[in-house]
Amino acid sequence: MQYHKIDQNDLDILKTYISDDERFITKPTEHWDHDQFKTVRAMPDLVIQPVTNEEVTKVVKYASDHNIPLVPRGNSTGLMGANLTVDGGISLDMIKMNKILEYSPESLNMTVQAGIRLKDIEEFLADKPFTYMPAPAMHWAAIGGNVDTNAGGLKAIKYGVTREHIRELKVALTDGKLYKFGSKAVKSASGYSLKDIIIGSEGTLGVVTEVTIRLYPRPRKAINAIIPFPTLDDAIKSIPAILASGVVPTTVEFMGRKVIQLWEKYYNETFPISEGDGFIILGIDAFTDEELQAELKQALAATKPFNAMKAVVLDADSEEAKKIWACREALLLAIQKSTPKMDEVDICVPINHIPDVLHRIDELEKEQNMRIPNFGHAGDGNLHIYLCSDDMSDEEFKKKSDYVITELYKTAKSLDGNMSGEHGIGYARKDWFESYYGKDYTDILRKIKRVFDPNYVINPDKIFPAE
Structure with a gap:
């Protein structure tokens, strides 16, 4: 072009x-x-x-x-x-478009400019009875970017991803007009949802300037249970059983001892649990202590057949819980600190197939002699997989990375998964998109792109090639 x-x-x-x-x-x-x-x-x-x-x-x-x-x-x-x-x-x-424009608790929504950070939204709502539920790990991300990538985060299993929490968008299109997509009303059965086409479009269709977010009543009670297992495989296999028990956790995260050790090394910290090589972090919220304890008991019972060790149960606001979440949220940066260069895949598969992906990662690590640390959202099947260059040359790393990425996409596709669960396709993965989803599907997306952006100037060369 x-x-x-x-x-x-x-x-x-x-x-x-x-x-x-x-x-x-x-x-x-x-x-x-x-x-x-x-x-x-x-x-x-x-x-x-x-x-x-x-x-x-x-x-x-x-x-x-x-x-x-x-x-x-x-x-x-x-x-x-x-x-x-x-x-x-x-x-x-x-x-610099970072203002709160309207706080409407009586309508359970709040309107902000697209450049405001999640951190600023959280601070504004800290002393209020309502909260914004999506919880991407990077709190300094701007809400407009979260909309553009349909960001997921730690609470998606119970509360959904960004899409479920957006009521209305203001979007500047190439004709020089500002459009309102969606509304502050809760429900709509009124034509095509252009709001939902914009969400997840990675800024390729227009520029989001204002976002009306859904407010959710702040849960009264919350606890975390960190459950160690002898192996990460044991930990992952327990997830369907937890969900089948009738409990709807706020959060179900997984991480292994190897990636925790990177956090300990590069942040000079000590993880508070010494036993086990695989961990599930289970978050539960409720209105009363009785509800909380009943759900926790049910969830822990569901993990017993999978060799679960003694769970560490913490109040969500305790210092120990904060340390464990600090570890989880800093894992990406810890991995990044451990290697000169890094690439990433965040495929999403049905939760019962997470072990299949982890086994394939183990095979690729040995086959390519490459370190591939990983962690992720066990409750929704979204894995964060990192390819580390370590002592490879740039040429060798590029060659091996392309191969590993291709193989992981093949694995995800064979399991009826998606290329990305929350980080998007962007520029880095656009050349894999059409082979993954097919030409007919991609051509429909190209037609949509041309309707919104006939001259192909808004964030070009992202998600899929123009032709």
Whole structure:
């Protein structure tokens, strides 16, 4: 795809849309050339930091009319290069659009600008009876990025992913108009859900500027049970039994001793449980202590046939529980610290097939002589799998990584799984997309892309190739 290179005339016109020189950056630094992974780097020609819907709509329309690629960007916590300006052009950095616009507890919703961080939403709601339930591990991620990737997180098994918690979006499209998709009403049987097409589109269809989120009554009681098992295989096999017991946990996470040891090493910490090589972190919330204890008893009984060791039960606000969650949430960064380069796969499979994926990872580790640490969301079948370069050359790592990624996608597809559970496809995985889902399916997505973005300028070269 051939795009127009930004020239002085473009700069002069675009500058008239932005009132503040500090938000119109003609000499971007490396801050804007990467995401959390830093595996692929691409520098934009221009960075614009809008603060109003009007600024966004004007810039988006100009980019479309003049064939300039434009990439929306949040807090850059993505892992698949979805916010990289791989074709140059404009990086539309939304992080200054970070205000809470309306808090409506009587309607169980709250409207925020797309650049606000999850952390800021959590802090605003901390002393209120309502909360925003989705819990991605990166609390400094912007809500617009969570919408664009349909982020999952730790509570998806009980409360669902981002999609289930979005009531309404304001979206700037290439015609220069701001559209409202969805509504603040709870239900709709009124035509196509364009809101749900935008959610998970990785910023390829338009620019989200405002998000109305669902508020949920804050649970009164919460506990965590950390259950050790002799092996990770034992731990994973217990999950269907827990869910079949009638208990609906808030969270079911898995991790093994090997990946915990990386956290201990690089964070100078000690995991509070010394026995076992496989662990399930079970989170349960309820209205009363009686409900909580009844669900916990039922869940723990379900794990006994799978060689479960003595569970450590903690109040969710205890210091020990906080340490265990700090370990879980820092596993990605601990793995990243352990190797010069890293790549990642976050396939999602039916939960009863998680052991099949873990066995294939073990085979690939031995076959390729590559370290492939992993952990994930046992309750929804979403695995986070990391490929470590260690002492390999860049060429060797690239060759082995491509092979391992291809094999893991083959495994996921054979189990009726998906390429990504929450991190998205982005730029890094777009070349695998059509072979995974097929040309007919991908061509339908291409047609949708052209309806929203006829000039193919909004976050191009992401999810799937243009042709």
